[in-house]
Amino acid sequence: MPGTEAELKYAMSVMADNAPANGFSENSVLLRVSNPDDAPLAGLPIAFSADNGATVLVRDLVTNHYGVVQVGVVSSHEGRCTVTAFVDGEGGHRSTAVTFTQRRSGLKLTLR
Secondary structure, eight states: OOOGGOOOOEEEEEEEEEESSSOOOOEEEEEEEEEETOOTTTTTTEEEEEEETOOSSSSEOOOTTEEEEEEEESSSOEEEEEEEEETTTTEEEEEEEEEEEEESSSSSOOOO
């Protein structure tokens, strides 16, 4: 493995936020893992979790050659959700928050 958690750098970013809480619209989170010289670390297993009733679409991923993984998160519950990434075998983890907004529908009904 590349080293201890103290030797790794993590950058976690929200790529898409404020998705409707409809159970299928996605918020998206990206994690980049690199060494102290900022060289990307490919092939690291990453496990994701989410709270507040949200679902991570793919729980277990592996960093690509850029040291990056990106995951979608969906929810049927409005509000903030914490998404946590765990670096397998390294003991490291990072978290960030995304928000699910009131459900919106593109369908308009007119009652007469």
